[in-house]
Amino acid sequence: MIPGLLIAAPASGTGKTTVMLGLLAALRERGLTVQPFKNGPDYIDPAFHRAASGRDSFNLDSWAMSGAMLDGMLGAAEGADLILAEGSMGLFDGVAQKGATGNGASADLAALMGWPVILVIDASGQAQTAAAVAQGLARFRAGVRVGGVILNRIASPRHKALIRAGMEEAGLTVLGAVPKRAAIAMPERHLGLVQAEEQPALQALIAEAAQLMREGVDLDALIATATTTATPGPAARITPPGQRIALARDAAFSFIYPHLLQGWRAAGAEILPFSPLADEAPDPGADTCWLPGGYPELHGATLASASRFRDGLQAFAQAKPVHGECGGYMAMGEALIDKDGTRHQMVGLLGLVTSFEKRKMHLGYRSAVLAEAIPGQPTGARLKGHEFHYSTILSQPDTPLAAVTDATGAPVPETGSSRRQPGGGLSTGTFFHLIAGAS
The missing domain is CATH 3.40.50.300 (P-loop containing nucleotide triphosphate hydrolases)
Structure with missing residues (x-):
């Protein structure tokens, strides 16, 4: 030990x-x-x-x-x-x-x-x-x-x-x-x-x-x-969101837990990073796309002008699943309003409109029961995670993704969203950051 x-x-x-x-x-x-x-x-x-x-x-x-x-x-x-x-x-x-x-x-x-x-x-x-x-x-x-x-x-x-x-x-x-x-x-x-x-x-x-x-x-x-009484056990099995995962990875999309990445790789998944800020699109050979949280509110103009990223993600989403957490969810929406009140066009896979101009802190543990599957998690899965952001939802018109409660069991309005694209692909997103499945 x-x-x-x-x-x-x-x-x-x-x-x-x-x-x-x-x-x-x-x-x-x-x-x-x-x-x-x-x-x-x-x-x-x-x-x-x-x-x-x-x-x-x-x-x-x-x-x-x-x-x-x-x-x-x-x-x-x-x-x-x-x-x-x-x-x-x-x-x-x-x-x-x-x-x-x-x-x-x-x-x-x-x-x-x-x-x-x-x-x-x-x-x-x-x-x-x-x-x-x-x-x-x-x-x-x-x-x-x-x-x-x-x-x-x-x-x-x-x-x-x-x-x-x-x-x-x-x-x-x-x-x-x-x-x-x-x-x-x-x-x-x-x-x-x-x-x-x-x-x-x-x-x-x-x-x-x-x-x-x-x-x-x-x-x-x-x-x-230093001392300990703990004995290491076998690593938890973590189901990856796909076999080949296109993962947004840059200063705007960097909030993903190391244990999830380790678990995905341990399960045999291949992670294919790309940078929306560098106007890169997800690898079309991937079978799912994951947009982590981060700071898209600081890069609204850059993301709005990243046409290769936007067009590539829209094309990818027509037949394949795309999931966004927090900042990734915001980028998948219709628009993002920055701290100066400027409205920036986002990818438009979901109808979400968020505002950083109207700041309010949302912080705490969250439990979620999925009403729709997300990559790696089936409908009805019970998940544990947390929420931490300052953005206000102005519009969240799509089908709710999950029933979400805080640590006391009280429901929260940030339910996430899901939308089936014309080509059959499912786009999902939530302010909820996944940590683990519920025990």
């Missing part, structure tokens, strides 16, 4: 992603092979993890994934010396009702996997009180063990000494203290960090974060803290 640690925090915005990236890179420099994971539904952080560690990072989700699936995901760590998993939001933050194995909180993973928690504490604006916060987290839930604390955004040696004294009084081990360094702040946009592939200075940022970890964290003590 490969020992592991969960890097978590009391809240978002504490700098845990910077600490995570710095640790991945610093440990890699020492010759260790470190397998990264990410708690919960997040497309962006795993790409940063890969850049820092050199290994694909996978999402682990206690709400959407069964225990067997979670155990199977640990197989990605084969050959690694250490597992580092990055938490999401605050350590105990999750939904009100549990899913397959938990409520989605980072603490679920710590308990399920037997990984000690390394707390990243943002020490700015406080001193000994930071120890009270950390102590409260350490005592909140049986089965979740805090193995140590990394103090972030330390202002001065005196500041560090005060907080260390508080942590010692609370019985907590301080593994490191990191000064505030504005130069390594990660740029953000409306769905989180700007994507890794869009940051030309990414390796410099990672190198700076690694230097902070080398200088401020006792890496030997951190490694010695």
Whole structure:
């Protein structure tokens, strides 16, 4: 069994992603092979993890994934010396009702996997009180063990000494203290960090974060803290959407979970990437087309002028299935209105019209029962996933794709759409991002 640690925090915005990236890179420099994971539904952080560690990072989700699936995901760590998993939001933050194995909180993973928690504490604006916060987290839930604390955004040696004294009084081990360094702040946009592939200075940022970890964290003590009680199981069987899958893949369509791509390939499927932003059409030899989520709202004019992409996808859809998730769903619609109120023509396989000018956040876990088949999933399939976007639906005239509910069981209006094309092909789309089949 490969020992592991969960890097978590009391809240978002504490700098845990910077600490995570710095640790991945610093440990890699020492010759260790470190397998990264990410708690919960997040497309962006795993790409940063890969850049820092050199290994694909996978999402682990206690709400959407069964225990067997979670155990199977640990197989990605084969050959690694250490597992580092990055938490999401605050350590105990999750939904009100549990899913397959938990409520989605980072603490679920710590308990399920037997990984000690390394707390990243943002020490700015406080001193000994930071120890009270950390102590409260350490005592909140049986089965979740805090193995140590990394103090972030330390202002001065005196500041560090005060907080260390508080942590010692609370019985907590301080593994490191990191000064505030504005130069390594990660740029953000409306769905989180700007994507890794869009940051030309990414390796410099990672190198700076690694230097902070080398200088401020006792890496030997951190490694010695790692442990686990989890045993890897067989990988879950994931049905691919086709044998040859045309997959939109660029800065506008990049939100697809690594475990799905891995599962599709493991089942023998061939993935044929194409770039709508580069005005590329799906390979006509593919038997299905999948348009992931992403940021089409930032590229409305480019997509509207991509005639080869639009014509090629329309021709493909006449006889073959096309499915879009979130941003891909928006691109399959009739039109997209950007933040300035400009209307851009989309592909028109569905009647959907969305507006980013009228922004409203839609965020949360989703359960769906399909009223119509999508590639790889039959009619009536029960699916688990999530929704996260800021676009408003102005028109959704096609046949609803699914009955969709939130984590409490309440129905949501983003049902998705389905439309049979004149040539017989079925076009489907939803704001719902697939994570796993319901257990």
